Structure formats: C-alpha cells, structure tokens
Amino acid sequence: MSEPPLLQVDNLYTHFQTERGLVRAVDGVSFTLDHGVTLGLVGESGCGKTILCRTLMGLLPKSAKISPEARVVFNGHDLRGLDERSLREIRGREVAMIFQDPMTSLNPVMKVGAQIAETLIHHLRMSKNEARDRGIELLRAVGISSPERRIDEFPHQLSGGIRQRVAIAIALACEPKLLIADEPTTALDVTVQAGILDLLQQQQRERHMSMILITHDLGVVAGRTDEIAVMYAGKLVERSSTKALFANTRMPYTQALMESIPHLDQPTHTRLKTISGHPPNLINPPLGCRFAPRCSRADEHCQEAEPSLRSDDGADHTYACWRPVGQPPTRAAAEVS
Amino acid sequence: MSVVAPETTPKEPVLKVEDMVVEFPLDGKRVVHAVSGVSFEIRPGETLGLVGESGCGKSTTARAVMQLPAPKSGKVIMNGVDLAALGREELRRERRHFQMIFQDPISSLNPRRKVADIVAMPLVIMGIGTPEERDARVREVLQAVGLDPDSSLQRRPFQFSGGQCQRISIARALASEPSILICDEPVSALDVSIQAQIINLLQDMKDRYDLSMLLISHDLSVVKLVCDRVAVMYLGRICEMTDSETLYRAPAHPYTAALLSAIPEADPTRPPKLAAMKEGELPSATEPPPGCRFHTRCLRAEAICTEVVPPLVDIAEGHQAACHFAVTD
Ligand SMILES: Nc1ncnc2c1ncn2[C@@H]1O[C@H](COP(=O)(O)OP(=O)(O)O)[C@@H](O)[C@H]1O
Ligand SMILES: Nc1ncnc2c1ncn2[C@@H]1O[C@H](COP(=O)(O)OP(=O)(O)O)[C@@H](O)[C@H]1O
Ligand SMILES: [Mg+2]
Ligand SMILES: [Mg+2]
Numbered sequence: 001m002s003e004p005p006l007l008q009v010d011n012l013y014t015h016f017q018t019e020r021g022l023v024r025a026v027d028g029v030s031f032t033l034d035h036g037v038t039l040g041l042v043g044e045s046g047c048g049k050t051i052l053c054r055t056l057m058g059l060l061p062k063s064a065k066i067s068p069e070a071r072v073v074f075n076g077h078d079l080r081g082l083d084e085r086s087l088r089e090i091r092g093r094e095v096a097m098i099f100q101d102p103m104t105s106l107n108p109v110m111k112v113g114a115q116i117a118e119t120l121i122h123h124l125r126m127s128k129n130e131a132r133d134r135g136i137e138l139l140r141a142v143g144i145s146s147p148e149r150r151i152d153e154f155p156h157q158l159s160g161g162i163r164q165r166v167a168i169a170i171a172l173a174c175e176p177k178l179l180i181a182d183e184p185t186t187a188l189d190v191t192v193q194a195g196i197l198d199l200l201q202q203q204q205r206e207r208h209m210s211m212i213l214i215t216h217d218l219g220v221v222a223g224r225t226d227e228i229a230v231m232y233a234g235k236l237v238e239r240s241s242t243k244a245l246f247a248n249t250r251m252p253y254t255q256a257l258m259e260s261i262p263h264l265d266q267p268t269h270t271r272l273k274t275i276s277g278h279p280p281n282l283i284n285p286p287l288g289c290r291f292a293p294r295c296s297r298a299d300e301h302c303q304e305a306e307p308s309l310r311s312d313d314g315a316d317h318t319y320a321c322w323r324p325v326g327q328p329p330t331r332a333a334a335e336v337s
Numbered sequence: 338m339s340v341v342a343p344e345t346t347p348k349e350p351v352l353k354v355e356d357m358v359v360e361f362p363l364d365g366k367r368v369v370h371a372v373s374g375v376s377f378e379i380r381p382g383e384t385l386g387l388v389g390e391s392g393c394g395k396s397t398t399a400r401a402v403m404q405l406p407a408p409k410s411g412k413v414i415m416n417g418v419d420l421a422a423l424g425r426e427e428l429r430r431e432r433r434h435f436q437m438i439f440q441d442p443i444s445s446l447n448p449r450r451k452v453a454d455i456v457a458m459p460l461v462i463m464g465i466g467t468p469e470e471r472d473a474r475v476r477e478v479l480q481a482v483g484l485d486p487d488s489s490l491q492r493r494p495f496q497f498s499g500g501q502c503q504r505i506s507i508a509r510a511l512a513s514e515p516s517i518l519i520c521d522e523p524v525s526a527l528d529v530s531i532q533a534q535i536i537n538l539l540q541d542m543k544d545r546y547d548l549s550m551l552l553i554s555h556d557l558s559v560v561k562l563v564c565d566r567v568a569v570m571y572l573g574r575i576c577e578m579t580d581s582e583t584l585y586r587a588p589a590h591p592y593t594a595a596l597l598s599a600i601p602e603a604d605p606t607r608p609p610k611l612a613a614m615k616e617g618e619l620p621s622a623t624e625p626p627p628g629c630r631f632h633t634r635c636l637r638a639e640a641i642c643t644e645v646v647p648p649l650v651d652i653a654e655g656h657q658a659a660c661h662f663a664v665t666d
Contacts (some may be wrong), residue, residue, distance in 0.1 A: 009341070044529065061401055155472050188557060189390040189391055190596065190601070190612070191555070191596065191612040192618060193599070194610065197609065198609070216528060216529060219599050219600075219601035219603040222601070223602070223605060242605045244377070246605050252637065257529060260529050261603055262559055263558065263602075264562065264585060264602065268561065268563070268564065269562070269563070271540070272536055274533040274534045274537060275530040278531065279528075296585050
C-alpha cells in the first residue's frame, strides 16, 4: 500500500459575503498532494490561487466563509476540526508560506535575526543563543553572503531579492513538511528570479518537503514542478504531471494559456493567439463550464452542464471539459450522455 | 521575386537621442546617475525595444525623451526638431507628435473623469480641433482600440478591467495623431491572456497609424516578438544594440548573454538556467562602479574593465556593443 498523501483537500468552498454579492473565490476544489512533490498552481489573477492557499494555512480574513463539509487533512490531522491554537502550532512549524511581497511576512521594525529567532524560540523552544546561531546557518543556507552581518540588519536595508531569501529562511526555520510559495518571484527581475527558484527547488529536495508553487507564469512552472494544477474561476480545471500537461494538454483553457505567451522561437511581429474576453465575475459565474463563454470548442452542452474533473487515461491526468483537446470533439460528450 | 531597390536617401530618424544624461540630486552632494550618456535613434515605422533590470534607467530615459523632466544634457531630436531648444509654448505644441503609455493602466487614468474626457484631454490641452472634431476623433480611436464608443464614453475607469483601461490609455495616446509612441512596460501589469491582446493591439495600431515605437519591457520574450531592434541597458548606459534576431541569436555583450540565459521557457524538457553572471544585484546608481559598470558582476571581466569605460562601438554592420571583450563572429 502506498503512503497516504501529505495533504488531502475535499469539497473546499471559500466564499466572501460582500455588498455586491457572494464572491465564490474557491468554489469546489478537491486535490491531494504527496510527500516530496512540487505542485505548480497556475491561473490568471483573480482565479482563487491565493485564497485557496490561505484557506489551507487558516489565514483568511473574517469575512471569509468555508463550506462546512470541506475537509482539509494534513499529515493525518483534519485541520477543519482544530481550534485556533492548535492551528497556529501547525502553521509556521509544519506548513509555511511565502508571499509575492516579502514584506507581507517580514516585520519592518525588527532586525532579520530577531525575526528568525522568534519562530525558532516559539516553535522549537530554542534559547536565544541557539536561535541566533541557527539563524546565521539558515541565512547561509538560503545563499546570503556574510550572514553574520546581515542578521543585524533591518528589512529596509536589503534588496528585494535578499528580502525574499530572508522570508524563505524564516519559512524553512522549523523544517516544514509543506512550503507554499505564492508568486515568490513575480516582483523580481529575471536575473534574480532564477536564483530564488533554484533555491526553493534545492531546499525542497534536500528537506524532502512538499511544495505548492503559485504563479501565473507557465514558464516558471515548466522546469520546476513535478505536477501542475490549472485553476480557472475558483475551480481546478486540469491536473497532471508537468510533462503530460505540456505534452498532452486536454483542457482548452490550458492550451489557450500556453498559446498566448510569446515564445523566443517565434519571429518578430508574429501575431499571438489570444483568448477573447476576460475571466468571469466570481459573483455570478456562468452556468455550465465557466470557460465556455471564451472557449472556441464550446457547444450548447458546455454552456449548460458543468463538467467535473475526470480522467480518461486511467491515470493521474484529470481535466474538467466536455470537449477536450486531442480527441474528436463529440466523443467525450457522447460518453457521458 | 523582385529585388527591392535600395533607397537612395535613407529616411531620417523620427527620434534621435544623443548623449543624454539624467541625474537626480540626493541629500545634498550625492547624485543618482540614472542615465549616463545614452544615444539611440528610431527610424520611421520602427519599434525599438529597451530592456534591462529594474532600476537601470529605462523609465527615466523614456521620461527624459518626453521632456518630463528635460535631461540634464544631451539632445533629443524629434522629427528634426531639437526639443531642448524649444520654449514652453512650442514644446506644448510639439507634444502631439510623441505620446506615452504607462505600466499601470488603472492609476494612469484619472478615476473621476469619464472616458470621453480622458481620451479628449490631450487634444484639449494642446488646443487641437473644434469640440465636434475632437468628439469624432475620440470615437474613432476608441473604436480602433476595440472599445465600443457608445457604451464606454460616459463610463469611468473603475468600471473597466485592467486590460480595458490599457486600451483606454492607448486610445488617449493615439488621439493627437502622434508619430512616436513610447510604451513603458505596457503589459507588465496584465495577465497573460490580456497581455497577448494588448501586444497584438499595439502592433495593429503601429501599422494602422504608421507609428514608430519605443517599447520598454523587462520581459525579453515580449521584446523579441514586438521589436525590430533592441537596446540593452545596464545601470544608466546602453551596453548593446542591434536587430532583435541578431541580439537573441548572437549576443555580443556578456550582460545581454546573462539576461537571455535566465529567461524561463514554458517547456519542461529544457532545464531552467541561472543568469550567467556573478551573484548579486544591480549596484547602486549613486556610486556606479568605475570603468565598465557591469564589471562587478561580469564573468569575463579583466583588469582593464575596472578602469576604462568601454565605448559603444560598431562591432558589425548595425550592431553596437560596449565591451572590451565583445564576442564577435
Ligand atoms: N477579502 C476579500 N473579500 C472579497 N473578495 C475577495 C477577498 N479576497 C479575495 N477576494 C476575491 O477572491 C477572488 C480570488 O482572489 P485570489 O485568490 O487573490 O486570486 P489569485 O491569487 O488567483 O489572483 C478574486 O475575485 C478576489 O477579488
Ligand atoms: N525622481 C527620482 N529621484 C531620485 N532617483 C530616481 C528618481 N527616479 C528614478 N530614480 C533612480 O534612477 C534610477 C533609474 O530608475 P528608473 O528609470 O525608474 O529605472 P527602470 O525604469 O529601468 O526600472 C534608479 O536608481 C532609481 O532609483
Ligand atoms: Mg494571488
Ligand atoms: Mg521603469
């Protein structure tokens, strides 16, 4: 029998009551994540990536409502059943998160060393001196030169790339089993981006962590993840190994995303393929498949009936589509009717 | 196949920038050397890309071309007119010929104004046309950028998505019939699917209105797709400039090579690579390194690089590089 997954999410809905109506930020998401696996979570902005991960971390604003039947099982614990105190123990110690803007997790008026130490003292009960030594080690591990000096600096004295490295050091301090990285390099230059992504990958391997890497850039996930989940309008629409997703794309949305990015081998002045329109409003999402209004393959059935994630290769490649790419358009629809 | 006869008189550039310098004073005596002697030209119908890491001086270059503010020294010659020699009133009239669009589509539009007024604003300020002529022009450019004039004229920016706001800023920039459009990171704040729509739109507008463009971007794939020629900037200076095809195939400057090496490709069969240069980030523009400004991160640097500024010289027809050890083939 195989090892149970590190994370299992079932039937997760996270909604916000607003003046304009109920925002269905995460709208029926189920997935599992195995030990030591890096999962790329991709999708256009506003599709629910951050809220999904913040739900897993238990870091949501008060206005958020999670469906009562949702289950989030992490390392054998059902997080939905835990009180805030136990959750806080798991958060930071077993699951850690880094953000696009490292200042989200850094305290501007506290020295770098004190911030790392705080985590170590709280979760691992280290003494102040032990925490300082461990902090220096961690800064060195994330590729910061002269860590003995950096540890006494404030975040504003550091560049964006170094700040992100510090945030990673803090996230790794307690050897989490899962690291969630939310667009960790979106605000950084390509030259710095590659270094940060390499660091995350190297740490993930050395520590045999699982990682969720959120991005809207398919170029970033292509070479750095084992598996990919594509999200659209609050739902997962395709899920597979990274190789299969690129080699055998099934969901038209995934294909459209791939085709709309410029590639270096295209000659100058090539016209890009575009996806018409824009992602739906999450207060009133379309009936049926949420991508149907923008999809060139969609027919009436797609507008009316909502497809669920399914597989037709008997393996782990699943997609939510009535008329998937790569097979005669009528077959999938015929199968279910 | 017919051979195109070579033009006897090569067309004059629409924009010629010569040895432009921009500095910002900082606490008393220190100075930010944002742009330190930049020269380039844009020919009619051409799109020039300007690339480089953030903080290298791309936006400052664009703003200095727009005379917002005017550069400390150097020339900006637009359609044969030296902008520095113009008085305020003359400059204001000249502005219709060069317009700019910015990265953040939403904050670059006045939230309290209606689209009709936003797009007409440059015409009003520059005193172009009668009210009727302006209305007609506003409708025309809105249509051209793919917005329905009837349903958008009376609405305000917050009622539009980011991509639509960028269309509105493009319409505003086109209203005065400019010959040059300067685009500062026009798609960086947009999602990939919307980004593709705007990139196509910019190329369509260029063809339709005979525009020349300066396109600033830190995304090298976008630049490769849109630009005829590319200038690579590092810490206030241009380090390489040539046609896009050559630049991407055979970069001569080690910094260009480093930038290209780090582009993430959406292809899981190609392993990601690190930028081919020393660790560390852009040095401070307040105390730029002596000699070649890139030498502190360069894998090819030797003693001469720390002392002697390499000039930007022709290393081949239409290909310039500023490196003591430029790669030539
Ligand atoms: N506090 C909130 N109140 C209401 N709606 C919210 C809140 N936070 C996020 N949303 C909405 O939830 C949706 C998903 O947001 P998010 O997860 O941040 O998207 P992503 O990370 O994919 O860009 C968006 O439509 C967003 O506007
Ligand atoms: N108004 C200003 N005052 C002082 N320094 C500035 C100002 N504008 C830009 N700079 C500095 O000039 C340099 C170039 O900036 P910028 O042109 O914005 O770079 P880029 O657009 O390539 O990211 C940077 O070091 C920046 O901090
Ligand atoms: Mg997000
Ligand atoms: Mg800029």
